[in-house]
Amino acid sequence: MGEKHGGDFFIPGFMFSGISAGIKDGKEKDLALFYSVTPATVAGVFTTNRVKAAPVLVDRMRIKGGQCQAIIANSGNANACTGKRGMRDARAMADATAEALRIPRELALVSSTGVIGKPFPTDKILSQIPNLIDNLSSRALLDAAEAIMTTDRFPKVKMEKCSIGGKEIRMCGVAKGAGMIMPHMATMLCFVMTDAAIERAALQRALLDAIEPTFNRITVDGDTSTNDTVLVLANGMAKNRAISLNFADYPPFKDLLTAVLLELAKMTIRDGEGATKFIEVRVEGARSEADAKKVAFSVANSSLVKTAFFGGDANWGRIAAAIGRSGVRINPNTFDILLNHVAVALGGMETNEALQEEAGQVLEGDTVTITIRLHQGNAHTSIYTCDLSTDYVKINAHYRS
Amino acid sequence: MGEKHGGDFFIPGFMFSGISAGIKDGKEKDLALFYSVTPATVAGVFTTNRVKAAPVLVDRMRIKGGQCQAIIANSGNANACTGKRGMRDARAMADATAEALRIPRELALVSSTGVIGKPFPTDKILSQIPNLIDNLSSRALLDAAEAIMTTDRFPKVKMEKCSIGGKEIRMCGVAKGAGMIMPHMATMLCFVMTDAAIERAALQRALLDAIEPTFNRITVDGDTSTNDTVLVLANGMAKNRAISLNFADYPPFKDLLTAVLLELAKMTIRDGEGATKFIEVRVEGARSEADAKKVAFSVANSSLVKTAFFGGDANWGRIAAAIGRSGVRINPNTFDILLNHVAVALGGMETNEALQEEAGQVLEGDTVTITIRLHQGNAHTSIYTCDLSTDYVKINAHYRS
Numbered sequence: 060m061g062e063k064h065g066g067d068f069f070i071p072g073f074m075f076s077g078i079s080a081g082i083k084d085g086k087e088k089d090l091a092l093f094y095s096v097t098p099a100t101v102a103g104v105f106t107t108n109r110v111k112a113a114p115v116l117v118d119r120m121r122i123k124g125g126q127c128q129a130i131i132a133n134s135g136n137a138n139a140c141t142g143k144r145g146m147r148d149a150r151a152m153a154d155a156t157a158e159a160l161r162i163p164r165e166l167a168l169v170s171s172t173g174v175i176g177k178p179f180p181t182d183k184i185l186s187q188i189p190n191l192i193d194n195l196s197s198r199a200l201l202d203a204a205e206a207i208m209t210t211d212r213f214p215k216v217k218m219e220k221c222s223i224g225g226k227e228i229r230m231c232g233v234a235k236g237a238g239m240i241m242p243h244m245a246t247m248l249c250f251v252m253t254d255a256a257i258e259r260a261a262l263q264r265a266l267l268d269a270i271e272p273t274f275n276r277i278t279v280d281g282d283t284s285t286n287d288t289v290l291v292l293a294n295g296m297a298k299n300r301a302i303s304l305n306f307a308d309y310p311p312f313k314d315l316l317t318a319v320l321l322e323l324a325k326m327t328i329r330d331g332e333g334a335t336k337f338i339e340v341r342v343e344g345a346r347s348e349a350d351a352k353k354v355a356f357s358v359a360n361s362s363l364v365k366t367a368f369f370g371g372d373a374n375w376g377r378i379a380a381a382i383g384r385s386g387v388r389i390n391p392n393t394f395d396i397l398l399n400h401v402a403v404a405l406g407g408m409e410t411n412e413a414l415q416e417e418a419g420q421v422l423e424g425d426t427v428t429i430t431i432r433l434h435q436g437n438a439h440t441s442i443y444t445c446d447l448s449t450d451y452v453k454i455n456a457h458y459r460s
Numbered sequence: 461m462g463e464k465h466g467g468d469f470f471i472p473g474f475m476f477s478g479i480s481a482g483i484k485d486g487k488e489k490d491l492a493l494f495y496s497v498t499p500a501t502v503a504g505v506f507t508t509n510r511v512k513a514a515p516v517l518v519d520r521m522r523i524k525g526g527q528c529q530a531i532i533a534n535s536g537n538a539n540a541c542t543g544k545r546g547m548r549d550a551r552a553m554a555d556a557t558a559e560a561l562r563i564p565r566e567l568a569l570v571s572s573t574g575v576i577g578k579p580f581p582t583d584k585i586l587s588q589i590p591n592l593i594d595n596l597s598s599r600a601l602l603d604a605a606e607a608i609m610t611t612d613r614f615p616k617v618k619m620e621k622c623s624i625g626g627k628e629i630r631m632c633g634v635a636k637g638a639g640m641i642m643p644h645m646a647t648m649l650c651f652v653m654t655d656a657a658i659e660r661a662a663l664q665r666a667l668l669d670a671i672e673p674t675f676n677r678i679t680v681d682g683d684t685s686t687n688d689t690v691l692v693l694a695n696g697m698a699k700n701r702a703i704s705l706n707f708a709d710y711p712p713f714k715d716l717l718t719a720v721l722l723e724l725a726k727m728t729i730r731d732g733e734g735a736t737k738f739i740e741v742r743v744e745g746a747r748s749e750a751d752a753k754k755v756a757f758s759v760a761n762s763s764l765v766k767t768a769f770f771g772g773d774a775n776w777g778r779i780a781a782a783i784g785r786s787g788v789r790i791n792p793n794t795f796d797i798l799l800n801h802v803a804v805a806l807g808g809m810e811t812n813e814a815l816q817e818e819a820g821q822v823l824e825g826d827t828v829t830i831t832i833r834l835h836q837g838n839a840h841t842s843i844y845t846c847d848l849s850t851d852y853v854k855i856n857a858h859y860r861s
Contacts, residue, residue, distance in 0.1 A: 140780050447763075
């Protein structure tokens with residue numbers, strides 16, 4: 060996943076750093092910095108969980124100013140359920156970064172991910188900020204991507220380019236996340252850097268539009284985290300005419316952002332805790348997109364469907380049961396279920412033995428599309444999930460120990 | 461669980477049978493009969509899943525008559541997603557039973573549980589009905605209870621008595637269910653036999669009232685099955701004055717039924733697929749009971765909470781995250797979390813190290829109560845669930861093979 064060399068992930072005017080600050084037990088990287096040499100336009104979306112981590116509360120206030128120049132992020136501790144002290148810690152971490160970089164405090168944001176409810180190791184972090192800044196490099200994005208990993212098995216980075224208004228625009232996104240993945244919204248940290256020039260309102264609108272078919276369409280385990288954060292920084296170094304909502308430049312920019320987020324969302328699912336299979340649940344022929352989404356999530360969050368897929372068992376009856384309990388008024392006598400291109404159920408009933416066997420072979424692969432046709436209308440949607448394995452349980456039974 | 465001798469489960473006027481009809485691969489029992497020597501008043505509730513198994517559709521029609529004398533039930537095949545043939549099969553199974561017992565067809569009900577979507581082995585069942593009837597005995601309830609088991613590790617039977625109107629009333633419930641357990645409603649099969657005399661309307665009301673705090677408060681995996689059925693048969697052999705809704709006799713009858721269902725519901729959770737721990741999630745201080753239920757189910761269905769408990773990790777941060785994503789407007793700064801009597805979080809924050817360690821010891825037991833105090837009102841509820849283990853995944857990865 061992702062390209063091999065950090066050097067490929069170059070965005071004019073951005074620098075990165077990732078080091079070990081001793082927050083995690085081993086020598087793994089756990090502290091990251093994303094820095095723009097000039098103030099960048101910023102847009103953000105945050106967790107809908109009522110229990111919000113301190114850095115989320117700090118960032119929500121700070122991005123109201125519309126600009127950002129630095130994001131400091133750590134793994135190993137979520138700084139969530141930490142009360143007033145947690146708020147002081149999050150602000151101290153951002154403010155110390157701003158001071159060391161000689162930028163205004165309001166331009167520094169902060170993100171944390173890891174265990175919830177533990178006292179935050181602010182002293183360790185503050186003492187490592189000079190070291191973090193010393194390591195800044197325009198070629199070090201992979202270091203930063205590694206430093207925000209928790210149970211992730213690989214860093215998630217996606218680079219895209221396009222031409223807007225005659226200028227080449229580069230965009231690079233970084234994400235972490237493998238468990239506690241369920242909209243709304245992303246249940247993860249994601250930082251996107253671009254050299255595009257874009258107005259604030261257009262950037263926020265593009266982010267909201269791009270989140271919907273990407274991070275709002277994935278689920279690992281139905282759990283929404285306290286720390287979800289997606290931030291997009293656009294520093295304007297491409298010198299394109301600043302994109303505004305009504306310009307012809309807006310759609311290609313939104314498409315670029317959507318492409319980057321979709322790839323990161325899919326990487327997050329491929330890296331789902333213990334996952335052995337990437338599963339697309341596609342619902343077609345629904346009365347409305349809302350109906351399609353309900354059915355798709357009911358199937359994607361079914362532990363019974365997910366364990367059957369882990370076992371390579373094309374047990375479509377469990378898919379049928381999940382469709383039926385979705386709350387949507389489906390017709391039990393008209394739905395079809397396909398695994399890739401193999402029909403396992405037509406009109407609510409099993410197809411022939413040969414097709415069932417073929418479906419079993421489909422599940423030997425590591426990528427499966429479940430297509431559900433409801434035959435009730437024209438709306439459709441796709442969401443992405445993974446199987447539920449014994450490793451998921453093992454990883455999460457002993458996460459803190 | 462349950463008492464040892466089938467002979468203890470005696471209800472005047474009821475006879476039972478459980479045999480192997482070769483529906484399952486081995487020689488396990490898989491066909492059961494519950495028979496009342498006189499027509500009994502009947503009440504029933506069925507799955508809310510839009511995909512309903514054929515026997516559910518048949519029974520829903522037949523209980524409109526208000527009386528029942530026999531229930532034939534099989535495991536090994538759910539007769540769900542089987543179309544018109546499935547409907548014919550379900551009716552044939554009930555009708556053949558009625559004919560052999562020389563009772564009117566409308567008084568015979570049918571239930572099935574097992575794999576969804578496979579052709580139903582009607583011939584095997586029909587050929588075994590004479591044998592099934594030959595084995596009828598007032599002492600054979602445990603045989604019948606075993607014959608409806610699927611992944612259950614033990615038969616679930618509960619006997620209770622009380623005095624109503626000067627007469628001793630006996631009541632015995634039988635249930636099966638270990639996976640695909642989630643309201644509404646029971647996600648299982650449950651048959652209750654009593655010798656009470658009771659009017660039809662009172663029996664149905666008592667069943668609905670008794671379901672709410674029992675089978676509608678349990679979850680193993682959030683999946684609702686296509687075959688859920690609870691039937692109560694009251695044959696009047698106790699010769700009490702027939703209970704009606706407005707009599708003083710109604711509350712003790714309802715309490716008796718609730719007690720039987722609660723015990724069966726708890727047994728179902730103790731037998732949850734792969735379960736190593738029985739967990740009560742108790743929410744107090746909610747604005748409404750609906751709020752309390754939402755929070756409790758959000759916690760009880762969290763894979764992350766359930767895997768942490770399997771690992772013996774008192775990771776309350778995951779409970780906090782599940783509270784926050786429940787959709788209820790909780791206050792993130794006022795909630796408390798206790799494991800048994802040990803406070804792990806107060807006012808939304810972690811308590812001291814000593815209490816965290818004590819909480820770890822609580823999780824060494826096989827029964828844990830999570831108490832969540834929201835401090836927003838006076839409503840409360842309890843729901844029951846189990847942990848999520850590697851065995852749950854193993855059981856469900858290879859259920860059909």
